[in-house]
Amino acid sequence: xxxxxxxxWESLHTSFWFIPSLMVLGAIFLAYVTLTLDHQEYDLIRTxxxxxxxxxxxxxxxxxTVSGSMVTVATTAFSIVIVALQLASGQFGPRLLRNFMxxxxxxIVLGTFISTFxxxxxxxxxxxxxxxxxxxxxxxxxxxxxxxxxxxxxxIYFLHHAATSIQAQQVISNVGQDLHETIDRLFPQxxxxxxxxxQDSGTDIxxxxxxxxxxxxxxxxxxxxxxxxxxxxKFATENDLLIRLNYRPGDFVVKGSDLVTIFPGKxxxxxxxxxxxxxxxxGNQRTPQQDVEFCVNQLVEIAVRALSPGINDPFTAIQCIDxxxxxxxxxxxxxxxxxxxxxxNQKLRVIAESVSFADMVDTAFNQIRQYGQSSVGVTIRLLExxxxxxxxxxxxxxxxxxxxxxxxxxxGSHEGISEELDQKDVQERYFAVLKLLKA
Numbered sequence: 001x002x003x004x005x006x007x008x009w010e011s012l013h014t015s016f017w018f019i020p021s022l023m024v025l026g027a028i029f030l031a032y033v034t035l036t037l038d039h040q041e042y043d044l045i046r047t048x049x050x051x052x053x054x055x056x057x058x059x060x061x062x063x064x065t066v067s068g069s070m071v072t073v074a075t076t077a078f079s080i081v082i083v084a085l086q087l088a089s090g091q092f093g094p095r096l097l098r099n100f101m102x103x104x105x106x107x108i109v110l111g112t113f114i115s116t117f118x119x120x121x122x123x124x125x126x127x128x129x130x131x132x133x134x135x136x137x138x139x140x141x142x143x144x145x146x147x148x149x150x151x152x153x154x155x156i157y158f159l160h161h162a163a164t165s166i167q168a169q170q171v172i173s174n175v176g177q178d179l180h181e182t183i184d185r186l187f188p189q190x191x192x193x194x195x196x197x198x199q200d201s202g203t204d205i206x207x208x209x210x211x212x213x214x215x216x217x218x219x220x221x222x223x224x225x226x227x228x229x230x231x232x233x234k235f236a237t238e239n240d241l242l243i244r245l246n247y248r249p250g251d252f253v254v255k256g257s258d259l260v261t262i263f264p265g266k267x268x269x270x271x272x273x274x275x276x277x278x279x280x281x282x283g284n285q286r287t288p289q290q291d292v293e294f295c296v297n298q299l300v301e302i303a304v305r306a307l308s309p310g311i312n313d314p315f316t317a318i319q320c321i322d323x324x325x326x327x328x329x330x331x332x333x334x335x336x337x338x339x340x341x342x343x344x345n346q347k348l349r350v351i352a353e354s355v356s357f358a359d360m361v362d363t364a365f366n367q368i369r370q371y372g373q374s375s376v377g378v379t380i381r382l383l384e385x386x387x388x389x390x391x392x393x394x395x396x397x398x399x400x401x402x403x404x405x406x407x408x409x410x411x412g413s414h415e416g417i418s419e420e421l422d423q424k425d426v427q428e429r430y431f432a433v434l435k436l437l438k439a
Contacts, residue, residue, distance in 0.1 A: 010287055014102040016081075016110065023111030024118050031122040031140065038137040052141040056129040059141045063127075066148045067120035073151065074113035077158055081106055084166050091311075092171055093301040095285075099174060103165065109158040116147045168316050172302060176323035179295035180330055182288050187334035204340065204348040206242070206263060213244070214265025216273045218282070221255035224248070226281040226290045227352070233341060235275065236349040241267065243276070244351040250291035253282065292331075292355055296363050299324055307371045307378065317372060318381045324364040325385035329392040331360055358401035365405050373416035376425070382409050383429035390436045399437050406433045 012018040052059065081100075088096050100106070123144060128135040164170055206212070224247050236243050242263040247253050260276055262268050281289075288294040299320045306316035336357065341350040365382060372378030386402050386409075393399050410430045417423050 010289060014098055016101065016107060019104065019107040020111035020114050023108070023115040027115035027119040028122065030143070031119050034140040034143050035123065035126055035137055038135075038139050052138050052145065054136075056127045056134065056136050059127050059136050059138075060124065062141055063120045063124040063144055066144050067117050067124070069148070070113045070117040070120070070151060073155055074110060074117070077109055077113060077155070080158075080162050081110075084162055087166050088171070091166075091168070091305070093298075093305055095298055095301060096171065096175075099171070099178075099298075100165065105157070105161050109154050109161075112151055112154045116144070116151055119147060120144050168302075168306075168313075169319060172299065172316070172319050172323055175295055175298045175302075176327065178288060179292075179299070179323070179327045182292050182295055183327060183331050183334065186290065186292050187331065187336065205351070209242070209263050212265055213242075213261045213263040214268050215246075215258035215261050216268060216276050217256050218253045218259040218280075219255065219274075219277045220282050221253060222282040222284050223286045224251050224253055224280055225283045225287045228279045228281075229341075229350075229352075232276075232279045233343065233350055235279070237343045237347075239267065239272070242348060242351070245353070248353055248355065249289070250286055250293050250355075293360065293363050296324065296327070296360065300364065300367050303368045304371050307368070307375065314372070314375045314377045317368065317375070317378050321368065321378070321381050321385050324368075325388050328357075328360060328364060328385075328389045331357060332389060332392040332394065332398055357398050361401045361405060365409075369405065369409055369412060373412040376417055376419075376422045379409060379413050379417065379426055380429050383426070383433055387429070387433045387436055390433065403434075403437045406430060406437070 052062070085097055085100055088100050123137055123140040126135065126137055126140075226249055227245070232243065235241075244261040244263075246258050246260060253259060259280065262272075262276075286294045286297075303317040303320035305311060306313040306320070337354050339351055339353045340348055341352060343349050368378065369382060372382070383406060386406050390399060390402055393402065410426065413423060413426045417426065
């Protein structure tokens with residue numbers, strides 16, 4: 001259930017309507033409160049400093065001016081957001097649009113202008129200029145002036161924020177921070193705190209597993225965005241099942257393919273298959289909820305686009321390599337969870353392969369290495385990144401993954417770099433990496 005709630009929250013957080021809608025509701029409530037105070041005709045309110053004290057015509061003019069200006073500014077702000085999204089899509093890739101959509105600052109800015117507009121309309125309709133029933137909401141009009149001043153401050157913030165949010169270094173830094181947070185969320189255990197239970201417990205798999213097990217097919221196709229691990233474990237324990245997941249978050253599953261394998265297979269029925277499918281959150285795009293490679297791919301996409309002949313910006317690619325190396329250093333100090341998950345009675349219930357350190361290194365470096373093969377600066381920075389990561393590694397498998405990439409980078413430099421002195425610089429970095437990895 002928590003996984004599905006996380007999916008709902010992610011959808012709301014990346015929408016332009018949720019926070020503005022809440023702010024509009026707040027404006028409606030504020031209008032009700034201020035109008036109620038005005039109807040009470042408290043003398044204290046009228047004597048407050050800067051309180052509006054003129055007649056109904058002036059009140060209408062102020063409210064009309066504020067509401068009209070808020071609509072105009074909201075339209076301008078929305079146009080700026082659309083331009084920023086277009087620039088981000090062209091320069092950084094369409095997958096980076098999600099980061100701009102979930103920008104809380106932009107959502108609050110739009111909500112401020114819209115909610116101020118709604119507030120002024122609600123107050124404006126209550127003004128009555130008839131002599132016997134004249135009503136001027138002095139306190140409410142004063143609040144509208146305050147909201148207009150807040151709107152001006154928000155507009156200044158928005159112009160600054162829009163200008164900085166589309167800068168390459170800011171985008172790369174934000175994605176790198178998201179990657180670090182995702183690693184901490186999905187790999188909370190650090191090396192030195194004990195290995196997960198069942199790390200080498202593949203022998204607990206029944207001998208007749210392959211013969212007796214049956215598969216449950218996926219009812220829908222798309223990217224697996226999350227798996228409700230707690231409910232899946234609970235279900236497997238209650239029904240005395242062993243469940244092997246054939247896909248992990250981030251994988252694309254085709255409708256009708258084998259989603260999971262159940263042992264013993266004779267217990268499978270239609271209701272059980274529907275229940276198992278309900279533990280998987282499937283959508284039309286990848287999300288970072290349980291997919292640590294999502295943010296890695298975002299950085300890789302920025303780097304690859306920067307290395308394209310049309311842009312040819314190796315400095316942006318180098319910044320992405322720096323963020324990737326920092327993330328891999330962070331991951332190298334984490335303990336990768338065992339694929340074998342046990343219940344409270346230490347009985348094997350779920351087999352779920354997790355992303356490995358080697359997988360992350362492949363995802364981070366493969367495409368950048370391939371597209372940056374002819375760039376001396378990118379090649380050298382890749383080797384320097386591997387040297388930096390090697391200082392944080394703790395296992396032979398981690399070092400082997402780094403060594404394999406260092407060797408591929410060195411071999412590729414012979415084809416992509418023709419200048420002898422540049423090749424010499426690359427060789428120096430390569431031998432430094434070998435010395436660290438074989439120490």
